[in-house]
Every structure is written in structure tokens, then in C-alpha cells.
Amino acid sequence: MPSFLRLVGVLLILLLPPAASCAGQTLIELEAPALLKFAGEGSNMEAEFLFRLHSVSPDLQLEWEHDFRLGAIVIPRNVLHHSISILKRTRLENGRKVTLRGNILGVSQEIYQQLEKGGKVTVKFDRVRGWMQKTGDTTYALPGRLLPAITVTDDRDNRYIIQKNPRFPLFLSFESDYYTERLVEYYHGEEIIFRWFK
8 A cells, every 4th residue: 555655746746846836836938939028118109029039050040020010030149148238129130131249039148157156248239338237036917927037227227127147047027217118928839930931
């Protein structure tokens, strides 16, 4: 009888999902193909940005879509890892494929690690030098996911929620006094249809 109970206990352990899954916490990883959908809202305007990740090696290649505009961007691996530059959506060029020297989906892995240590971290917003600082820990809800995250502010009193994933510190939300943008949908799968990359 004890061996039977031991067998049942082992089977239960093997069949139970990991603790993070039980809590609904799963990370978004830097993988392709994947779709990220952001919804923005400001005074008298609404915006929607789609980012479709086509490949992640050796560099991140993705296409973006906003209203009737479409283009593609390449973010080199060293930029994902080390860049202090954070780029605005205005850097997206309609009808072109461009290589960016800063991050547009989040902060670099190096900046994220510095944020987790505390203190003010020097960054560049486009070409303007500033700083960011972690203010706390939180979670962020997406359909079917509860993402661990950190809250961050900057020298302009903008507020961010960044995924707590050192491999892919993705912006989950951005809020200023005039504009708010939030990640509202994430999907990873072969069914994603690309318009730029064929």
C-alpha cells in the first residue's frame, strides 16, 4: 500500500503544471513568429500599432502596421543587449525597411538589469539624454496571462510597466499626461500572416 501511495504522489507531482503556470504567470519571450498589438489613447485620438516578429536570430526583424502605414525594422542583437536608446514610434518610416540603433519595444537587457538594481539609470529618449528609475513590482494582465512586471518612471514623469523578463524587457504600458499606450494582445504561432515579409 505505501508503494502505491508513493506512486500516486509522484504522478501528481509530474502532472501538476509549474507553480507560475498555476498562478497564470507566463512570460512573453523574444520568439518568432509572434504578434504584439498595442492600443494608444490621447486627447481626441486613438491609435493601434501592430508588430509582427518575423525572426529573432541573428537580429530581430519585424514588421509594423499603423492605420494604413506599413514598414519593417531590424534591431541588431547588440542593440537589444546593450543600447541605452529608446525610440519613439515616430521613428517608424512608412514603406521602408530600416535598421534601428535603439529599442522600440522595450529597454535593452543591460538597462533592465540596471533598473532592477535600483537608482537612476541613464538612457536616451531618441537623442535626448534622460534617466529612468524603478519604482516597484506589479503584475500585468493579458487574456490568459498574468505577467510579472516592474513599474518605472523617468525624468519627465512618464510612467512605464516593463515585463519582468531579463531576456525580453518589453514595454507593457506607457503613460504620460497626454497619451497612454498598452499592450492588449500577444500571440505566438505559425498562423500569423506577414504583409512585408513574404
